[in-house]
Amino acid sequence: MQHWLFKSEPDTWSWQDQLAKGDSGEEWDGVRNYQARNFMRAMKTGDLGFFYHSQSEKAVVGIVQVIAEAHPDSSTQDPRWDCVDIKALRPFETPVTLAQIKADPRLAEMPLVKSPRLSVQPVSAQAWQIICALGNTMA
DNA sequence: GCCAACGTTGGC
C-alpha cells in the first residue's frame, strides 16, 4: 500500500467538511495539475493519505482513505482531469504542523517541504510513520 | 497583504 498527502484550503474544503461526508466520502475534484493528477491515477482503493490544511493552519489534521480509484472529475468537462474519491478515516490526536515537519531533518525530502505548491503528493513509508508518531495517532 | 515560486497559456 502507498501513502499520500491531500492538501486543501480549509476555507474551501476542510477536514470538517470531509468528516461530514462520512463513509460515502467525496470526490477530490478541482485538481488542475498534471503531477497531482498522475499521483491520483496511481492510487489504489484502500490507500491511506494525510489531510493537510494549508493557509492559516498549515498542519496535517487527519487520515483519509481512498475509496474509489481515478475517474473523470465531475467538476469539469475537460477530459484531461481525473480524480479519486476519499473518505475521512480518523482525525489526528494532535495536528502536526508544517513547522514541526520542517524542523525534523528526517522529513526534509518531503514534497511538502520542497514543493509546497503540489496539492497531491506521495508520502514515504518512513515519513508516514514519523508524522503519525508526532501526531500521537495510529497509522 | 505581500511576494516568491511555479505551472500553464499563447504568440511566434
Add this chain to the structure above:
DNA sequence: GCCAACGTTGGC
C-alpha cells in the same frame, strides 16, 4: 518547440 507573460498558490 521555445519563451515570455500571466495567474495561482502558499508561506510568511
